[in-house]
Structures are given as C-alpha cells and as structure tokens.
Amino acid sequence: MSRLRIFADDHPDEPLLVADAHADIARELARIGVAFEQWQASQPVAPGADADEVMAAYRADIDRLVAERGFRSVDVVSIAPDHPQREAMRAKFLDEHFHREDEVRFFVAGSGLFTLHVDDRVYEVQCVQGDLIAVPDRMTHWFDMGPEPSFIAIRFFTEPDGWVGHFTGTDIAQRFPRYQP
Ligand SMILES: [Fe+2]
Numbered sequence: 001m002s003r004l005r006i007f008a009d010d011h012p013d014e015p016l017l018v019a020d021a022h023a024d025i026a027r028e029l030a031r032i033g034v035a036f037e038q039w040q041a042s043q044p045v046a047p048g049a050d051a052d053e054v055m056a057a058y059r060a061d062i063d064r065l066v067a068e069r070g071f072r073s074v075d076v077v078s079i080a081p082d083h084p085q086r087e088a089m090r091a092k093f094l095d096e097h098f099h100r101e102d103e104v105r106f107f108v109a110g111s112g113l114f115t116l117h118v119d120d121r122v123y124e125v126q127c128v129q130g131d132l133i134a135v136p137d138r139m140t141h142w143f144d145m146g147p148e149p150s151f152i153a154i155r156f157f158t159e160p161d162g163w164v165g166h167f168t169g170t171d172i173a174q175r176f177p178r179y180q181p
Contacts, residue, residue, distance in 0.1 A: 001126075002131050004124070006018075006122070006124075008122075032116070035132070037131075037132040051075065055154065062154065071158055074155065078153075079149045079151055094178075097142065097168060102135060102158070103133075106154040109151060111129070112153075118140075145179065
C-alpha cells in the first residue's frame with residue numbers, strides 16, 4: 001500500500017509521522033508543494049500492454065494534467081525484475097539530486113520509493129499502483145526502485161532535451177532506508 005514516513009533529516013531510525021491513508025499522505029505532501037493523487041483506470045491494463053494501451057486507460061487524467069501543467073511529452077517506462085540493466089538503472093538516481101523540471105510519475109503497476117529532502121525534514125513516499133506523485137522543480141530527492149524492480153510508470157516532461165539529474169554530493173540518501181518492497 002501507499003505509505004508516507006516523515007523523518008528529521010538527522011534521525012533516519014525513527015519517523016516523526018507515518019501515514020498510509022491516501023488523504024493523509026496527500027495532505028502532508030501538499031504542505032510542501034508535492035501533488036499526490038490516485039487515478040483509476042477506465043479499462044483494464046493487461047500485463048504486456050503497449051504504451052498506447054496504457055495511456056488509453058488513463059487518458060482523461062493524462063489530458064487534465066498536461067493541460068494544467070503544460071507538459072510537452074508523455075511516455076511509458078516498464079521495468080521487470082529480470083531486466084539485465086536493473087542494477088545500473090537502480091543506481092542512477094539513488095543519491096540526492098534535483099531536476100530543473102517537475103518529476104511527475106504515475107504508477108500503472110508495481111511500486112517505487114521516492115524520498116524528498118525539504119529543509120530539515122525527509123519525506124519517504126512509497127508509491128504503488130494507482131499513485132501519481134509530482135515532485136516540484138529543484139526539490140532535492142532520490143528514487144529507489146529496489147533490488148528487483150517491478151513497475152510500469154507514465155512519465156511527464158516539459159523539457160525537450162532529456163532527463164537530467166543534478167547531484168548535490170551529499171551522503172544523506174545512504175543514511176535513510178533503501179527500498180525493500
Ligand atoms: Fe529525480
């Protein structure tokens with residue numbers, strides 16, 4: 001299930017707050033400018049469905065978000081636990097970084113762990129099937145897909161020149177829990 005844990009950024013052992021009700025998670029994240037929504041498929045999405053079929057099932061929500069936020073492109077990424085590059089893919093965004101555009105991901109299937117570092121707090125967000133998270137431009141964060149990654153996600157982009165992580169060089173991500181789904 002979806003879960004939010006909030007920590008002081010110097011106390012990774014003991015969360016200050018744990019929430020698993022969607023409304024509670026959305027409320028806490030809204031305080032720091034992070035959108036968290038739950039979307040329902042308009043039709044079933046079968047395993048192995050192609051990108052067009054995936055997007056067709058969520059067309060109304062996709063179109064709404066694109067209109068609201070001005071995204072220029074939308075794609076679908078799918079990673080299975082036996083992916084030959086899974087270790088390299090996992091490692092890519094495991095350290096604290098930010099982007100110069102919003103990071104917006106909708107989980108069609110599977111799960112992943114976004115952890116956000118805002119002032120002296122750390123917000124660990126377990127995203128599962130049906131969850132949309134929108135991490136604002138320049139918010140420091142990291143993402144862990146776990147040792148056996150399994151998810152299908154819809155990604156939204158505004159910049160045409162690809163997805164760039166700007167790394168802060170801190171070791172904070174290594175002090176907080178890694179993803180063990
Ligand atoms: Fe990121």
